[in-house]
Amino acid sequence: MSQLDRRSFLKLSSATLIGVTMGGVSLNAVAQEAVKADDPMAVAMKYVAKSTTADQTCGNCMHYAKDAKGDSGGCAIFSGKLVAKGGWCAGWMKAA
Numbered sequence: 001m002s003q004l005d006r007r008s009f010l011k012l013s014s015a016t017l018i019g020v021t022m023g024g025v026s027l028n029a030v031a032q033e034a035v036k037a038d039d040p041m042a043v044a045m046k047y048v049a050k051s052t053t054a055d056q057t058c059g060n061c062m063h064y065a066k067d068a069k070g071d072s073g074g075c076a077i078f079s080g081k082l083v084a085k086g087g088w089c090a091g092w093m094k095a096a
Contacts, residue, residue, distance in 0.1 A: 032074070032080060032081060033081060033082065034072060034081065034082045034083075034084075035047060035081045035082065035083050037049075039078075041077070042078070042089070045077060045078075045091055046090045047078070047083070047087060047088070047089040048087055048088055048089070049084040049086070049087045050084070050087065053088055053092075056088055056092050057085065057086050057087065057088060058073070058083045058084060058085055058086070058088065058089075058092075059073075059085040059086065060095055061075075061091075061092045061094070061095060062094065062095040062096065063075050063076040063091060064083070068085065070085075071084060071086070072085060077091045
């Protein structure tokens with residue numbers, strides 16, 4: 001078995017750390033699923049995928065993920081789940 005010198009050890013450690021971190025981030029993004037209408041939290045918060053309230057959508061709510069792209073994004077209220085950008089719930093608050 002060969003011995004690792006300090007430089008090789010640091011390169012290997014850095015590469016491993018970066019690989020584990022990036023892998024975890026990408027798996028987390030894939031693992032998110034949309035909030036379902038029968039989800040207990042969605043029922044309690046009166047969440048709907050299409051807002052019927054004028055000028056109040058998840059897309060302009062302070063709880064909606066600012067970096068969301070597309071028709072859905074994360075929400076602080078529905079942790080780990082995706083909400084529709086055009087949706088609405090009782091926790092809606094205008095984004096600053």
